[in-house]
Amino acid sequence: MSSVLHRNLNLNLPMAVRGEGVYLYDAAGKEYLDASGGAAVSCLGHGHPDMVDALCDQIRSLEFAHTSYFTSRPAEDLAEKLISLAPEGFGRGKAAFVGSGSEANEVAMKLARQYHVERNDHKRHRFMARRMSYHGNSIGALGAGGHTQRRAIYEPMLIDNLLISSCYYYREGRPGESEQDYCTRLLDEFVQTIEAAGPETIAALMVEPISGATLGSLAAVPGYFKGIRAICDQYGILLIADEVMCGMGRCGDYFVSAQEGITPDIITIAKGLGAGYQPIGAAMASEKVISALYDGSGMLSNGHTYMGHSVACAAAKSVLDIMERNDLLGNVRRLGAELEAKLRTAFGDHPHVGDIRGRGLFWTLELVENRETKQPFPVEKNIAGRIKHVAQQNGLICYPSQGCINGEAGDHVLVAPPFISTSDHLTELVDKLQTSMDGVLSSFAAAA
Ligand SMILES: Cc1ncc(COP(=O)(O)O)c(C=O)c1O
Structure with a gap:
C-alpha cells in the first residue's frame, strides 16, 4: 500500500518511470501519448536533452x-x-x-x-x-x-x-x-x-x-x-x-x-x-x-x-x-491550425460534441447530450471522468473535466500537446481520442 497521500486514495495509479519526447512510459512498459502535458505543462515534451x-x-x-x-x-x-x-x-x-x-x-x-x-x-x-x-x-x-x-x-x-x-x-x-x-x-x-x-x-x-x-x-x-x-x-x-x-x-x-x-x-x-x-x-x-x-x-x-x-x-x-x-512559437501556430482542422474533421459532426474551441495548441471539445438544445450529460454519468480513464487505458493522456456550466454539469475534454509534436502525433492524438470518446459515449447510449 502506498504511503503517498494521493489525490484519490482509492485509485491504483500506474507508476510513471520514463519520458521521451511526447511519450510517457509506466513501469509495465506501457506507452502513453502525453497530449495534455498533464495540465498544459510539458510544452517541450519529456527528457529533452538540452533541458537535462x-x-x-x-x-x-x-x-x-x-x-x-x-x-x-x-x-x-x-x-x-x-x-x-x-x-x-x-x-x-x-x-x-x-x-x-x-x-x-x-x-x-x-x-x-x-x-x-x-x-x-x-x-x-x-x-x-x-x-x-x-x-x-x-x-x-x-x-x-x-x-x-x-x-x-x-x-x-x-x-x-x-x-x-x-x-x-x-x-x-x-x-x-x-x-x-x-x-x-x-x-x-x-x-x-x-x-x-x-x-x-x-x-x-x-x-x-x-x-x-x-x-x-x-x-x-x-x-x-x-x-x-x-x-x-x-x-x-x-x-x-x-x-x-x-x-x-x-x-x-x-x-x-x-x-x-x-x-x-x-x-x-x-x-x-x-x-x-x-x-x-x-x-x-x-x-x-x-x-x-x-x-x-x-x-x-x-x-x-x-x-x-x-x-x-x-x-x-x-x-x-x-x-x-527551434521556432517553437511557429510550431504552435502551424500545428495549432492542423490540430484544429483535424478536430473539426473528426468531431465537427459528432452528435455529442457541442463546441470545438481553442487557440494555438490549446483545444477543447465541449460534450453535450443534445447538440440542438446544448443539454449537458447528466452529472452522475461522469462522462469526463470516464473518458479520462478509457483514454489512459488506450495510451492517451488528455484532460477531461466536469462542471463547465455551473461547477457541476457540463463535460469537456481539453488537449494541450507538446510544442515539439509532429503531424503524426496529432493524428495519433485525434484517433485515440475518437476511439476513447466513442467507447464511452456508445456504452452510455447503449445503457440509456
Ligand atoms: C489559470 C490557472 N491559474 C493558476 C493555477 C494554479 O497553478 P498551480 O497548480 O501551479 O498552483 C492553474 C492550475 O491549473 C491555472 O490553470
Whole structure:
C-alpha cells in the first residue's frame, strides 16, 4: 500500500518511470501519448536533452542562494528575458519567481494590495474574478477565483471576493444576441458590480485571458478585454492577467494579453514556464506597479524561502532559449491550425460534441447530450471522468473535466500537446481520442 497521500486514495495509479519526447512510459512498459502535458505543462515534451544539460550545469555551479543575501545569474537572465517579451508597459517592469501558479497569483494579489497601500489608497483590498475561473489552490488564490467545486469545503475560510460572469458566448449568449451585444452586456455587469460594491474598496480584477481547465480553452468575444481594461482604468482597479495555463507560447505567443491587445498591470505565468523540468511560477509587475513601489517603501512586501530558485530559473531560461532556437512559437501556430482542422474533421459532426474551441495548441471539445438544445450529460454519468480513464487505458493522456456550466454539469475534454509534436502525433492524438470518446459515449447510449 502506498504511503503517498494521493489525490484519490482509492485509485491504483500506474507508476510513471520514463519520458521521451511526447511519450510517457509506466513501469509495465506501457506507452502513453502525453497530449495534455498533464495540465498544459510539458510544452517541450519529456527528457529533452538540452533541458537535462541546462539543469545539470546549473546544479553543478549553484543550486541555491537565498534571495535576501544574493541575486543569481539565472534569475537575472530569466527576468530580463521575460520582461523583454512582455506586452507594452512592462519595459521597466520586474518579475518575481516562485514555485507554482498558485504562488504566483498569491504574489500578484499581494502586489496589487501593496500598490494601493503605497499610494495611500488603504481601502482597496477586495478582489474580483469571473465565475468558473481558477487561479490556484492556495487559500488566497482559491478565494479570489470562482471554481465552485474546489472552493466548496473551504468556503468559510476564503476571502470575500466579488464574481462577475465569465465570457462564455456558446452557453450564455442569449438567442439572437450578437457577440458585440453580449460583450456590452458583460461590461455593463462589470460596471454595475463595481458600483454596487464600492469602487474604492476594490484592489484588482483577476482574469484568465483564455480560460483554462474550468471552462476549457475558452477565448473571450472580440473587444471584451479592451473593455475590461478601460473599466479597470476608469475605477483605479488593477488588472491581473492569469496566464498560468494559456501563456508561455501555448496559444501561439508568449502572452495572450498581447494577442488581446491589452497591457495588464500584473501577469502571472507558470506551467509551460518550467515545462515540468522544474516547478516555477512568476508574477510580472508592469512599470506602473513597480513605480509605485519605488515611490513608496522601495520594498516587496512578501518573501518565500525558495523565491528566485537558481535551478528553477535556469530551467525556465533554457525553455525560452529552446523555444527561440527551434521556432517553437511557429510550431504552435502551424500545428495549432492542423490540430484544429483535424478536430473539426473528426468531431465537427459528432452528435455529442457541442463546441470545438481553442487557440494555438490549446483545444477543447465541449460534450453535450443534445447538440440542438446544448443539454449537458447528466452529472452522475461522469462522462469526463470516464473518458479520462478509457483514454489512459488506450495510451492517451488528455484532460477531461466536469462542471463547465455551473461547477457541476457540463463535460469537456481539453488537449494541450507538446510544442515539439509532429503531424503524426496529432493524428495519433485525434484517433485515440475518437476511439476513447466513442467507447464511452456508445456504452452510455447503449445503457440509456
Ligand atoms: C489559470 C490557472 N491559474 C493558476 C493555477 C494554479 O497553478 P498551480 O497548480 O501551479 O498552483 C492553474 C492550475 O491549473 C491555472 O490553470
